Amino acid sequence: GEFEAGISKDGQTREHALLAFTLGVRQLIVAVNKMDTTKWSEDRFGEIVKETSNFIKKVGYNPKSVAFVPISGWHGDNMLEESPNMP
Known part of the structure; x- marks a missing residue:
């Protein structure tokens, strides 16, 4: 899926996490x-968390x-207010 592509060896998720840490970002929130x-x-x-x-x-x-934080940007779930749909 899309997560697997992002976390793969050349994926953007890996690149962004490494770049953030290298640039001194020490607090991280991961929106799933x-x-x-x-x-x-x-x-x-x-x-995905694991x-x-x-x-x-x-x-x-x-x-x-x-x-x-589990979210759905398409539906707006769990972005501004807690959603009953989320795990």
Whole structure:
């Protein structure tokens, strides 16, 4: 899927995390978008949190201090107000 492409060796997600850390960004919030396409799957959200946590730890971030927020930009879910659809 799109997440796998972004986190792959040449993916933009990896590049952006590394660039942010290199430039001195020490606080990170990860918005996990397109949750609507997974029918708000808690399992899929968990997979993405796990894989992303493993990667950002290698970059230098402490995954325990990073907020992971499930959202749907298309529907506006969980962006400004808490959504009942989210895992």
